[in-house]
Amino acid sequence: MQRARLLGAAVMTFDDLGYVGATVVHITARARVSRRTFYGLFSGREACLLAILQDTVERVEAEFARVNLDALPWQERVRTGLGSILSVLDREPALARVCVVQSARGSQRVLEYREEILARLAGVIDEGRHGSARAERIPPLTAEGLVGAVVAIVYKRLLKGTGKESLTGLLGELMSMIVLPYLGPGMARKEGDRPAPSWLSKVDEVVRHEASSTGAEDPLKHVPMRITYRTARVLQAAAAHPGASNRRIGELADTYDQGQVSKLLRRLQRLGLLVNEGGGQNKGEPNAWSLTALGAKVTQQLALDITNSRETEGLTS
Numbered sequence: 001m002q003r004a005r006l007l008g009a010a011v012m013t014f015d016d017l018g019y020v021g022a023t024v025v026h027i028t029a030r031a032r033v034s035r036r037t038f039y040g041l042f043s044g045r046e047a048c049l050l051a052i053l054q055d056t057v058e059r060v061e062a063e064f065a066r067v068n069l070d071a072l073p074w075q076e077r078v079r080t081g082l083g084s085i086l087s088v089l090d091r092e093p094a095l096a097r098v099c100v101v102q103s104a105r106g107s108q109r110v111l112e113y114r115e116e117i118l119a120r121l122a123g124v125i126d127e128g129r130h131g132s133a134r135a136e137r138i139p140p141l142t143a144e145g146l147v148g149a150v151v152a153i154v155y156k157r158l159l160k161g162t163g164k165e166s167l168t169g170l171l172g173e174l175m176s177m178i179v180l181p182y183l184g185p186g187m188a189r190k191e192g193d194r195p196a197p198s199w200l201s202k203v204d205e206v207v208r209h210e211a212s213s214t215g216a217e218d219p220l221k222h223v224p225m226r227i228t229y230r231t232a233r234v235l236q237a238a239a240a241h242p243g244a245s246n247r248r249i250g251e252l253a254d255t256y257d258q259g260q261v262s263k264l265l266r267r268l269q270r271l272g273l274l275v276n277e278g279g280g281q282n283k284g285e286p287n288a289w290s291l292t293a294l295g296a297k298v299t300q301q302l303a304l305d306i307t308n309s310r311e312t313e314g315l316t317s
Contacts, residue, residue, distance in 0.1 A: 001232045003041050006031045007055065010048045015094040019049060019102040046107045049098075053113060056099050060088050074127050075183070079175050081124065082150075083197060086167040089154070096167070097158050100151070122147045128182035138181055146178050171196055230255055234264055235291070235299045238274060242290040245278070249289055265289060273298060 009031035013022045024045055028038050042048045063084040064070075069077055089096035103114050126143035129135045153174065154167060176192035230253065237244060237252035244252070250261040265287070268274040273295035278288030291299060 002033060002037055003051075006033060006038060006041060006048070007052055011052060011092075011095050011098050014049065014052075014098045014102045019045075019098075019105050024048075046109055049103065049106055049110055050113060052095070053099060053103060053110070053117075056088070056095060057117060060085055063088060074131060075179060075187075078125060078128070078178060079171070079191070080197075082174060082178075083168065083171050086154075086171060089158075090167050093158075100155050101158050104155070118147050118151065119144075125178060128179070132182045134182065134184070142181050146181075149177065150174055168196065231264065231268070234261075234268065235273065235295065238289050238291050239296070239299050243277065243288040245286040245288065247286075268295070 006027060010022075010027045013026045013030055016022075017026060022045065024035060024038055027045070027048065028035050031038075038048075042051065064081060067080055067084065069081055069084075072080060089100070103110055106114070122143040125146055126140065128143070129138050129140075132138065153170065157165070157167060157170070172192045172194055175194075176188045179191050180188040233253035233255070234249055237249050241248065241252065246258060246261050246265060249265065250256055250258060253261070255261050255264075265274060265276075269276060272292055274289050275292050276287050276289055278286050
């Protein structure tokens, strides 16, 4: 939980101050944890940025597994994979700017990891030569150049920071550019004209809506308290079981002292993280606790949001 909190704070800090200008003190102050806790998890700022990149790669790979990417033919594999990457970046603009823009300003170790990722992507694109009638005329460096071009376009779009256009809206044009040397201008035109998949269209709508709202700030700054392990468990339980009673929340959070549970729930209610939709003592009905909008943002920021109630039945540390 502390690791998730620090990484969330680091993303916001690197995005606000830049990797060069951010310090461990900035990160720990934003996360409201001690420097000792930070150094118990990371050797320094560099290791923290690497952890952000590695976690993001794992999220993208999970998206690939969900759509069974390896079973698709090359052209569809590239299109679906690129769309998945763009959608992950679109859903979290601050994370996207850190991974694409700020990582390019990182240390040698960060740059080396970044190059490893790009080399893997180039390897996938280079597979297009194997099934192409133009294979003999396509230099092996073509794939590397295409990946570099895609990254440069995404980098520029994120650097502008307008927030009005989604990255997923670039899919058709980027795919047209990628398939051109392998499949020719005819297929490139078709890729450029293909409508975005329905799931990408939904992502695009969400990005446009969030860009026009004022809720794209760090939700943790509104919480004047340290989110302890026990508090995190309570928020996690409320996220997975909206409307749960005091007793149920306590059971899910492994906190069986009902006095402590009631006190913590009331405190979280005063902070605007929880809302009691039940009758409570006034009406002789059980309390029914659910996350507020702010509570949901904080829980998501801490990477604690669980939608599968069966997982929460056996909450683990």
